[in-house]
Each structure stands twice: as structure tokens, then as C-alpha cells.
Amino acid sequence: MMDLSTPTTPSTFAPSGLAAPRCLVVTFNRLVPADQGNSRRIMQLVRLYKSQGYEVDLLYHNEEGFDPALSHALAAEFGRVNVVRSRAPKHIQPGHVCRIVDWYDRGLDAAARDMHRLRGYNVVHVNYVWYSPLLEQFASDVVKVLDTHDVFGERRAKYTAAGMKPQWFSTSYADEDVALRRADAALAIQKEEAAELAARGHRNILYLPYVEPALRPFTARGGDRPLTFGYLGSGNDWNILSMAEFLSKMQARGVPFPHPIVVAGGVCRHVRDGTGVIKLGFVQELHTFYDAIDIALNPMVGGTGLKIKTVEPLCYGKPVLTTLPGAQGLTHLWQMPMFDDNAALTDYLFDRFGRTSGSSALEELTVSAATTRQALDAEYDGQVDRLARWLASRV
Amino acid sequence: MNAPDAAFAATKAALIVDVWVDLFAASLARSGALGNGLPVVLTDTLRVLPLLESQSPIGWIHTSPRHYQDHVLVTHGQPAPRLRIDAAKHPADASQTLRRASLCLVAVPERDSAAAMAALAAKALQARASLLLFGTPQAGGWGAFDGLVRQGALQPVEAGGARVLASAGLAGALGDAGLHDVERGVALAAQMARARQADIHVERLDQAHLKLRLRIDPVLLVAAGSQTLAHHIVHEGRALFNSRGLGALLLPWGAPCQARLLLRNVRARIDGSQIALGGQSLAPLAVDYTEHGAFLKLELPAVAPGRDALLHLSLPRDAVPNDGFCDIGAAEFTIETA
Numbered sequence: 001m002m003d004l005s006t007p008t009t010p011s012t013f014a015p016s017g018l019a020a021p022r023c024l025v026v027t028f029n030r031l032v033p034a035d036q037g038n039s040r041r042i043m044q045l046v047r048l049y050k051s052q053g054y055e056v057d058l059l060y061h062n063e064e065g066f067d068p069a070l071s072h073a074l075a076a077e078f079g080r081v082n083v084v085r086s087r088a089p090k091h092i093q094p095g096h097v098c099r100i101v102d103w104y105d106r107g108l109d110a111a112a113r114d115m116h117r118l119r120g121y122n123v124v125h126v127n128y129v130w131y132s133p134l135l136e137q138f139a140s141d142v143v144k145v146l147d148t149h150d151v152f153g154e155r156r157a158k159y160t161a162a163g164m165k166p167q168w169f170s171t172s173y174a175d176e177d178v179a180l181r182r183a184d185a186a187l188a189i190q191k192e193e194a195a196e197l198a199a200r201g202h203r204n205i206l207y208l209p210y211v212e213p214a215l216r217p218f219t220a221r222g223g224d225r226p227l228t229f230g231y232l233g234s235g236n237d238w239n240i241l242s243m244a245e246f247l248s249k250m251q252a253r254g255v256p257f258p259h260p261i262v263v264a265g266g267v268c269r270h271v272r273d274g275t276g277v278i279k280l281g282f283v284q285e286l287h288t289f290y291d292a293i294d295i296a297l298n299p300m301v302g303g304t305g306l307k308i309k310t311v312e313p314l315c316y317g318k319p320v321l322t323t324l325p326g327a328q329g330l331t332h333l334w335q336m337p338m339f340d341d342n343a344a345l346t347d348y349l350f351d352r353f354g355r356t357s358g359s360s361a362l363e364e365l366t367v368s369a370a371t372t373r374q375a376l377d378a379e380y381d382g383q384v385d386r387l388a389r390w391l392a393s394r395v
Numbered sequence: 396m397n398a399p400d401a402a403f404a405a406t407k408a409a410l411i412v413d414v415w416v417d418l419f420a421a422s423l424a425r426s427g428a429l430g431n432g433l434p435v436v437l438t439d440t441l442r443v444l445p446l447l448e449s450q451s452p453i454g455w456i457h458t459s460p461r462h463y464q465d466h467v468l469v470t471h472g473q474p475a476p477r478l479r480i481d482a483a484k485h486p487a488d489a490s491q492t493l494r495r496a497s498l499c500l501v502a503v504p505e506r507d508s509a510a511a512m513a514a515l516a517a518k519a520l521q522a523r524a525s526l527l528l529f530g531t532p533q534a535g536g537w538g539a540f541d542g543l544v545r546q547g548a549l550q551p552v553e554a555g556g557a558r559v560l561a562s563a564g565l566a567g568a569l570g571d572a573g574l575h576d577v578e579r580g581v582a583l584a585a586q587m588a589r590a591r592q593a594d595i596h597v598e599r600l601d602q603a604h605l606k607l608r609l610r611i612d613p614v615l616l617v618a619a620g621s622q623t624l625a626h627h628i629v630h631e632g633r634a635l636f637n638s639r640g641l642g643a644l645l646l647p648w649g650a651p652c653q654a655r656l657l658l659r660n661v662r663a664r665i666d667g668s669q670i671a672l673g674g675q676s677l678a679p680l681a682v683d684y685t686e687h688g689a690f691l692k693l694e695l696p697a698v699a700p701g702r703d704a705l706l707h708l709s710l711p712r713d714a715v716p717n718d719g720f721c722d723i724g725a726a727e728f729t730i731e732t733a
Contacts, residue, residue: 066630072622
């Protein structure tokens with residue numbers, strides 16, 4: 001995977017004596033610490049711009065709090081930081097229809113214009129389709145990038161299909177199409193989403209997956225503790241539903257699974273106590289969770305957007321067993337087993353790990369996890385290169 | 396007027412030149428004459444131009460190191476650091492900013508930084524920005540600008556006791572009245588007050604002199620000497636003293652003036668505060684204690700050429716609360732250009 005921690009090609013844009021090109025990133029997310037999936041995705045892009053020689057400024061639309069510590073942290077990360085209080089009305093109409101005009105905060109316009117006048121941006125990068133109206137504040141000489149994070153057109157349907165109440169933002173295809181057309185490039189986080197948007201007639205879609213740098217190698221497990229499975233997730237509806245279904249399928253087997261399953265994160269509050277299930281609750285640092293398990297589980301029954309729980313274990317040298325919805329966007333690269341549903345996942349678990357120590361199965365999974373990681377890195381590097389070339393051609 | 400009086404008047408006129416520069420530049424920005432370009436100020440001291448800033452963001456380029464962080468207001472948001480570029484540390488940034496300038500105001504310095512400043516001003520000229528050079532006639536740095544004056548065909552402008560040179564377009568806009576155009580000042584103040592862009596009252600004293608009263612959000616003036624205080628100011632959006640009761644306030648312009656400051660959250664009498672401007676210690680004219688806080692009235696001398704326009708206040712220890720910060724809740728400045 002390309003190392004984005006240090007600028008690799010600043011000479012492309014910033015020959016000696018010339019100022020670096022500038023990018024304005026606009027977000028409502030609290031970026032430091034980046035402990036949410038969307039914050040981490042945004043910081044991935046920040047690192048990407050920096051690796052291309054850009055100086056990155058931030059317009060923080062304060063929806064997730066602001067304090068002196070955050071001010072200090074953001075000042076260390078970004079060239080210039082402006083913070084605007086969110087006053088977006090965010091009306092949700094009957095049927096859970098959200099209009100972008102109701103979710104966009106016009107209060108951002110003046111701040112963005114002033115920042116641009118002071119700093120002269122080459123690129124403006126907004127996150128989520130309802131921030132796309134901001135792009136209209138910039139003339140055609142500024143490259144406009146929209147990171148979609150998810151497909152929000154009729155997103156509510158995915159919830160209702162799973163018997164859940166729609167959450168957060170869902171808009172019409174028409175509204176989303178208008179938003180996408182405001183950008184010179186719209187980034188899709190999954191290959192399937194890129195294909196879906198392209199199928200709707202958009203020709204400005206660039207696919208950029210979410211991958212984080214590898215922090216742990218794929219190595220053989222030490223024998224000082226039992227083989228351990230693990231699930232880390234927040235307490236959102238999809239995670240609660242997925243974990244409830246997975247555990248009920250496990251219990252329905254009638255025999256206890258011989259290996260512990262460690263559950264961590266906000267989802268713990270919603271997980272029933274059961275034999276072999278160990279609830280850790282919130283973990284301060286991800287490595288404390290991943291160092292305590294051998295195989296990660298992702299029993300997703302549905303969901304939208306970023307599948308961080310599927311990618312993240314591969315950063316910590318752990319294989320992942322996932323259902324198909326959990327691997328959405330990654331299936332073309334996936335070398336480990338994938339399962340149609342939680343019934344198939346539990347069948348596999350009992351078949352391969354039910355009566356044995358599972359050492360040989362773990363060994364096989366570790367090899368295929370390493371291969372998957374390599375494939376992900378290769379794809380990511382290719383897409384980063386594509387985005388970098390596109391930016392270079394425009395700036 | 397006898398010779399000493401005339402000399403005194405000339406000196407004072409030179410010291411208040413930034414008031415007139417601010418009025419003129421603000422009127423240009425307000426009229427739309429700057430287009431989408433940026434007004435840029437080249438200086439070696441810490442100053443503000445509050446009227447111009449009420450009309451447009453300003454890029455400040457410094458040719459001497461600065462040690463304070465000050466702030467601008469962001470609509471519906473937290474204060475943000477005022478853009479001040481250290482030209483020696485960030486030459487590329489300075490050049491990039493100058494390339495986008497439509498107006499470049501050059502505060503001709505007293506010290507050695509004049510050559511560096513002239514080189515920066517030349518970049519603004521290359522970028523077709525209009526130039527306006529101003530300072531005291533005695534300023535030691537004028538010589539460094541001789542080449543630029545010739546190259547840019549800068550024209551002398553009538554400015555009382557100050558020396559001002561401007562690009563032909565600006566000199567034309569200044570007209571016969573020159574920089575000290577009372578009509579322009581009165582009209583601008585009325586427009587800004589109507590548009591609620593600034594709380595300013597301008598009174599004509601005679602054909603060439605004004606009395607200005609400016610009420611300004613003190614967040615625009617407070618200067619933080621440490622990163623910690625700067626981040627607290629950004630977070631709270633208040634003109635804070637630090638936890639030991641030390642505060643610094645940038646004065647609008649360098650002219651002698653009367654100041655009224657509302658100090659809030661002080662826990663004891665502050666008559667014994669230590670106050671300094673440059674090397675001078677000052678005593679308050681009066682301190683009025685009200686339910687809003689303590690109103691501190693000061694008679695401030697001119698800021699000496701080449702010095703930062705920083706007023707330092709040190710509150711008595713027993714006036715500083717243990718559970719928070721004192722702040723300046725309101726600030727008013729009155730100056731006469733006569």
C-alpha cells in the first residue's frame with residue numbers, strides 16, 4: 001500500500017520556491033481523534049492530498065463538538081481551520097425523505113468564500129451529498145471533489161426491507177443526481193456504488209476504497225490462550241440486528257461453541273449474555289481488541305456505505321469471516337470464505353472449529369487474509385494513482 | 396501656527412496616517428473596486444485596519460517575526476486566526492498571496508526590513524496590484540523603495556505630514572483632496588453604519604480633520620501570547636485574559652486615542668492594574684464599576700513608529716477568578732485626526 005504519511009510527489013505541484021497547491025476540506029465530523037468510520041475516511045483523503053503535495057485547510061461545520069483540545073489538534077493537522085456552528089434545519093419529510101436544500105447550511109457559504117479569497121484554493125473537497133451546494137461558491141477554476149461516503153438515493157428502502165425504521169439521511173435519486181453533477185469528481189467508496197452511480201448516467205465517478213495502513217503483520221498465533229473470535233461494532237441498528245441474528249443462530253445449534261467470542265464497542269449494551277460470549281464494552285484503542293482475538297467476525301445482515309469492520313481486522317493481521325453484505329464492495333478481492341447469511345456462517349464455524357482446536361483452519365485463513373490484504377493494497381494503490389493523475393491533470 | 400506647533404502637527408499627522416489609509420482602503424473595497432482580489436498589507440509591526448477588515452478579508456505579510464496570535468470573526472462561527480504570513484519563514488506563501496492581491500498597502504518601515512519589503516511590493520506590482528506606500532517622511536526605509544517608485548510610476552499623494560505614494564489608478568481615485576478626504580470618511584462611516592458592518596461614528600471637525608468613534612468586537616483586537624490562550628479564545632469566542640490576568644490588545648490604528656474597555660468577570664478592584672504601551676507605563680483615567688463589569692478609561696499616546704500597536708494589561712492577582720477567565724466584553728476608541 002502506498003505510504004501516505006510523507007509527501008511522495010510534492011515536486012509535481014510545488015517546485016522549489018513555489019507554494020504548495022491548496023485544498024479546502026469541508027466536514028461536519030470531529031476528525032481528531034478519528035474514531036468513527038467517516039472521520040477515518042476523511043483523514044485518509046487528507047493524507048492522500050498531503051501525499052500529493054497539497055496544503056490542506058479545514059472548514060469544520062461543527063456538529064460533533066468543539067473544544068480547545070480539538071482546536072489545538074486541528075491546528076497541528078491543517079494549514080488553516082475555520083469553525084462554523086451548524087444551523088442546518090435538517091427536516092425529514094414524511095416517508096423519511098430528506099431534501100438537500102433542507103440539510104445544507106447556507107451559513108457555510110460566506111465562510112468558504114472568505115477562506116477562498118484569503119487562501120486561493122485549487123481543490124475544494126466536500127463530504128456527503130448534502131454539502132454539494134457549497135461547491136457552487138467556487139468558480140470553474142477550482143476543482144470540486146465530492147466524497148459520497150454512501151449512496152443516499154432511496155437509502156431508506158434498505159432499512160425498510162430489513163424491517164427497520166430508516167435512519168439519518170435518505171434522499172430522492174433526483175436530488176442526489178443534482179448533487180453529484182455539482183462535482184468535477186464524485187468519489188465512491190465501493191466498487192458496486194461506483195457502478196450504481198455510473199449506471200444512473202454519471203460520468204464523473206471515481207472509485208476510491210477505504211484502506212488503512214497495515215499495523216500488524218499476519219503471523220502465526222501464540223498458544224498462550226484459547227482460539228478467540230471477535231466482533232467490534234457501535235450500537236447502531238444494523239449492528240444490533242446483525243449480532244442478535246448471529247448469536248441466535250449459534251445458540252440454535254444446541255451445543256456450545258468451544259471458542260470464546262469477544263464483543264466490543266457500543267453494540268455490547270444490546271447483546272444478550274450467553275455462554276462463551278465475553279463483552280468488553282468500549283475499547284480505548286483498537287489494538288487492545290485485535291490483539292485479544294484471532295479471527296474477526298462480521299455477521300452483517302445488511303447496511304450501507306463503508307464496511308470498516310471488514311477491512312479493519314486486516315490492518316491488525318487478523319483474518320475476517322463475513323457474510324456477503326459485510327463484504328459488499330470487496331467481494332472481487334476477497335480470498336477468504338464469504339457466507340450468504342448467518343446460517344451459512346455458523347455452519348462454517350461449527351464445521352471447521354466446532355470439534356477441533358482449529359489451528360489448521362486458522363492457518364489457512366491467515367494465508368488467505370494476507371493475500372486479500374495484498375489485493376486490497378494493490379487495488380487501493382491503483383485507485384490512488386488514478387485519482388492523483390486526475391488531480392494533476394486538473395490543477 | 397509657529398514652527399514648533401507646525402512640526403508637532405506634522406509628526407502627529409504622520410502617526411495617524413494609518414487611520415486615513417484604512418478609511419480609503421475600506422471605501423475602495425466597499426465600492427467593489429478591488430474585485431475578487433485580496434487586499435494585502437506589508438508591514439513589520441503588529442497592526443490592524445479594522446474598517447478595511449469589515450469589508451474584506453486581508454492578507455497580512457510581515458517582514459519581522461511576530462509573537463502574538465490574533466483573530467478575525469467568522470460568520471456564524473468561532474474566531475479564526477488572522478492570516479499573518481511571516482515572509483522570511485514562508486516566502487512561497489507570501490508570494491502566492493501577493494499574486495492574488497488587487498491592492499497592496501505598504502507600511503514603509505523604520506528598520507532593516509525595508510529591502511525585503513520592497514522586494515515583496517515588487518511582486519505585488521508584477522501581479523498588477525495597485526500599490527500604496529505610506530509612512531512618516533523620516534522613516535529610514537524609504538530609500539529601499541526608490542526603484543519600485545520609478546518602476547511602478549508611483550505618484551505622491553497629499554497626506555498632511557505623512558508621506559504617501561500610490562499607483563496612478565489609486566492616485567486618481569484619491570483625487571485632489573488626497574488621503575485626507577473628510578467627505579469620503581463621513582460618507583463611508585454612514586454607509587457602514589447603515590449596513591451594520593461597523594459601529595463607527597465620524598464627525599467632521601474642519602475641512603481636513605475628523606473625529607472617529609469606533610466600537611469594535613474586542614475579539615478582533617485581543618492578542619494571545621501563547622497557543623493555549625489562542626485556542627481558548629477560538630473555542631470561547633471571547634477576548635480572554637490568560638489565567639494569570641495578563642492580556643494584550645491590538646489598538647486599531649497607531650493614533651493617540653481615548654479607549655474605554657469593559658473588563659468582565661474581575662473579582663476585585665482593578666485600579667492598580669499595570670498597563671503599558673510600548674515602553675510607556677500608563678495609568679487609567681478612570682475605572683467605573685458597574686453590574687456589567689469594570690469600565691476602564693484610558694488616554695493612549697501614539698504608537699511609536701516601528702512598534703507593535705499592543706496594549707498590555709496586567710490585572711491585580713486578587714481580581715483574577717480561579718474558576719475561569721476575565722475578558723474584555725466591549726471596546727470603544729475615539730480619535731481626532733486634528
